[in-house]
Amino acid sequence: MLNLNQQLRMETNRTIWHRGAHPSRVLQGRRPCAPTFAAGIAFVLLLFCALPASATTWTVTSQPTRLVNGAPVLFQVKPTTKLESLTGTWLGHKLTFSFDPSSKTWFALAGVSFETAPGSYTLELSGGRTASNSPLTFSRKFAVAAAIYPKIKVQLAVEKKFTEPSPEQLEQIEEAKKVKQEYLGRVTAEREWRGNFAAPVDAATSDVFGSQRIFNGVAQREHQGLDYRVPTGTPVTALNDGTVLLARFLYYEGNCVVIDHGQGLLTLFFHLSEFKVKEGDVVKRGQEIGLSGGTGRVTGPHLHVAVRWQGTYLDPARLFQLRLP
Numbered sequence: 165m166l167n168l169n170q171q172l173r174m175e176t177n178r179t180i181w182h183r184g185a186h187p188s189r190v191l192q193g194r195r196p197c198a199p200t201f202a203a204g205i206a207f208v209l210l211l212f213c214a215l216p217a218s219a220t221t222w223t224v225t226s227q228p229t230r231l232v233n234g235a236p237v238l239f240q241v242k243p244t245t246k247l248e249s250l251t252g253t254w255l256g257h258k259l260t261f262s263f264d265p266s267s268k269t270w271f272a273l274a275g276v277s278f279e280t281a282p283g284s285y286t287l288e289l290s291g292g293r294t295a296s297n298s299p300l301t302f303s304r305k306f307a308v309a310a311a312i313y314p315k316i317k318v319q320l321a322v323e324k325k326f327t328e329p330s331p332e333q334l335e336q337i338e339e340a341k342k343v344k345q346e347y348l349g350r351v352t353a354e355r356e357w358r359g360n361f362a363a364p365v366d367a368a369t370s371d372v373f374g375s376q377r378i379f380n381g382v383a384q385r386e387h388q389g390l391d392y393r394v395p396t397g398t399p400v401t402a403l404n405d406g407t408v409l410l411a412r413f414l415y416y417e418g419n420c421v422v423i424d425h426g427q428g429l430l431t432l433f434f435h436l437s438e439f440k441v442k443e444g445d446v447v448k449r450g451q452e453i454g455l456s457g458g459t460g461r462v463t464g465p466h467l468h469v470a471v472r473w474q475g476t477y478l479d480p481a482r483l484f485q486l487r488l489p
């Protein structure tokens with residue numbers, strides 16, 4: 165695949181050849197003749213044909229334009245030629261783009277994991293054309309900056325069964341772990357989400373994504389979701405269209421609903437007091453999926469919402485800010 169510099173170099177090369185700037189020097193000592201010149205042209209043509217099909221400049225943008233660790237991102241691609249399909253790779257993840265006919269733009273929702281170090285990362289694209297044509301490729305680098313997440317340590321007190329579980333409780337934890345491993349790794353091919361993601365409750369948040377927490381003096385990993393301070397029994401709604409992947413009790417998560425929005429994008433709701441959906445149900449954005457509560461590892465009733473994309477947790481608040489097709 166050619167990068168832009170190589171393309172420019174080739175353009176330059178071609179210009180020089182066509183200009184025929186120094187034919188006398190090139191052909192010094194030889195009598196310029198038609199067959200040599202024709203062979204030269206043929207060679208250049210062959211060179212162009214033999215090279216893998218590389219796209220001329222495509223317009224590739226990200227929303228938001230400034231990428232940070234922990235953030236979801238919408239990639240939008242406007243190719244110069246008609247494509248049948250578009251796939252990509254980004255930070256080791258596979259992307260499947262959808263076509264928006266109204267803007268003639270391909271789009272895919274992706275993310276930057278919390279652990280991603282600041283730096284420059286390449287989005288590799290491959291556009292499928294009709295069976296007889298080789299795919300068109302294009303790449304663009306995106307800078308990832310470090311997000312500022314709260315450093316304030318939260319001193320929380322939870323029941324001992326969560327910090328010092330008994331052998332029996334460890335068994336339940338192990339069981340829940342197996343369920344999560346089995347379900348949360350699933351990637352369904354079809355995209356089910358459409359348009360913006362909406363908040364699950366109309367309430368203030370009590371803890372943000374990425375904050376460091378301490379339970380009974382033991383430092384835990386960064387907060388992987390968003391907490392809403394809502395009393396038990398508050399209706400909780402789906403953030404977008406999808407299919408209910410999980411609706412069951414898990415040791416730490418309590419009554420937990422997981423919605424699969426397709427292409428590896430899941431939304432998770434913890435500590436519910438009641439389920440309003442069952443596994444396999446198809447849900448729409450804004451549909452009630454359960455009632456908030458204080459089940460599982462909590463210090464008090466609240467709703468924990470998480471966004472998981474292909475195995476990595478992303479900031480739900482940043483997802484709500486995206487304007488999506």
Ligand SMILES: [Zn+2]
Pocket residue numbers: 371387389390391467468469
């Ligand atoms: Zn939480």
